[in-house]
Amino acid sequence: MSLLLAMQGWHVEDWRARFEALLPEMPVVVLGEPFDRRAVHYVASWKHPPGSLGGLPNLAAIFSLGAGVDFLFADEALPDVPVARVVDPDLTTRMSEYVVLHCLMYLRQQHRYMRQQPAKLWDDDRHQPAARSLRVGIMGLGELGLDAARKLQLIGFDVAGWSRSPKTVEGLPTFAGEEGMAAFLARTDILVSLLPLTPQTRGIIGAELLAGLAKDGRLGPFLINAGRGGLQVEPDILAALDAGTLKGATLDVFETEPLPQDSPLWTHPLVTVTPHNAAMSEPEAVAALIAAQIRRLEAGEPLQHIVDPTRGY
Ligand code: NDP
Numbered sequence: 001m002s003l004l005l006a007m008q009g010w011h012v013e014d015w016r017a018r019f020e021a022l023l024p025e026m027p028v029v030v031l032g033e034p035f036d037r038r039a040v041h042y043v044a045s046w047k048h049p050p051g052s053l054g055g056l057p058n059l060a061a062i063f064s065l066g067a068g069v070d071f072l073f074a075d076e077a078l079p080d081v082p083v084a085r086v087v088d089p090d091l092t093t094r095m096s097e098y099v100v101l102h103c104l105m106y107l108r109q110q111h112r113y114m115r116q117q118p119a120k121l122w123d124d125d126r127h128q129p130a131a132r133s134l135r136v137g138i139m140g141l142g143e144l145g146l147d148a149a150r151k152l153q154l155i156g157f158d159v160a161g162w163s164r165s166p167k168t169v170e171g172l173p174t175f176a177g178e179e180g181m182a183a184f185l186a187r188t189d190i191l192v193s194l195l196p197l198t199p200q201t202r203g204i205i206g207a208e209l210l211a212g213l214a215k216d217g218r219l220g221p222f223l224i225n226a227g228r229g230g231l232q233v234e235p236d237i238l239a240a241l242d243a244g245t246l247k248g249a250t251l252d253v254f255e256t257e258p259l260p261q262d263s264p265l266w267t268h269p270l271v272t273v274t275p276h277n278a279a280m281s282e283p284e285a286v287a288a289l290i291a292a293q294i295r296r297l298e299a300g301e302p303l304q305h306i307v308d309p310t311r312g313y
């Protein structure tokens, strides 16, 4: 019985060492090297090459090495076994740090002062609105969205959330589905996207959505997307920034990653680019979570954080 590591762009030897330390009884094999396909019971994947997980007759579960699973369901030949993802308080905390940081950057108009400093400009208009006068709308009220909402509320922001299914969350106005979208956007000065990428959410942050954001706010509207790049239509974001209907965008994720050198997002004065690192867990913590899941299965206990393949998240 073995664990197969199937990853691209990461240091596979580091991951092999982590899993070997945590699961000394289990051989850890690596995609691309020779291994016994019949012995593989578990796969831990980050962006494995599509089609590469076929022919594993005893596979019992696939673990995403991250919170997102879009790369798994993009593989049309993904084996039909349970898929579980990372749900980790450390990752959640880091994402909330990112969201709070960038909401505060917009609230306190910090980008403006960073542009003014090289010109030694002492701005006469030094007024700073209170957090309660900025309305933050969080798209995606899952593990990450709910935690970010609570932390933004502690600072005083006027927060609401939008999800696929209706929700009742104490102290948090919520909206759901297509029917709730227009009202949600109309009360949003800072839109925070923490959605998964699915066929339903692909391209959702486009011209129509951006045009629906609040037009009566003290500041903004602004966009923060830390969900997935496939959610956004980058030419539409640039057009809204250039038209002045969107006042700033903070993007951690992109249609193509790494962001191509010739992307106009790199140099746009109203865009903040971060390299898809809004929330990176400690690899040791992720490996420990997956090892615990494997031990749970081996003990006949149910897997946690299973993803619904019909929803794609
Ligand atoms: P969850 O699965 O816990 O939450 C997803 C939320 O999105 C749910 O509230 C869900 O609604 C909502 N949602 C899904 N589809 C739709 C839809 N069609 N319309 C409206 N709402 C929808 O995910 P997490 O919070 O754990 O993670 C969210 C995403 O964050 C990940 O999938 C990943 O892409 C991204 N991520 C990015 C990282 C980074 O570093 N940039 C790090 C980690 C994650 P409902 O509640 O009704 O099901």
Ligand code: OXD
Pocket: 065, 066, 067, 068, 069, 279, 280
């Ligand atoms: C994740 C990510 O999904 O880092 O965990 O994007």
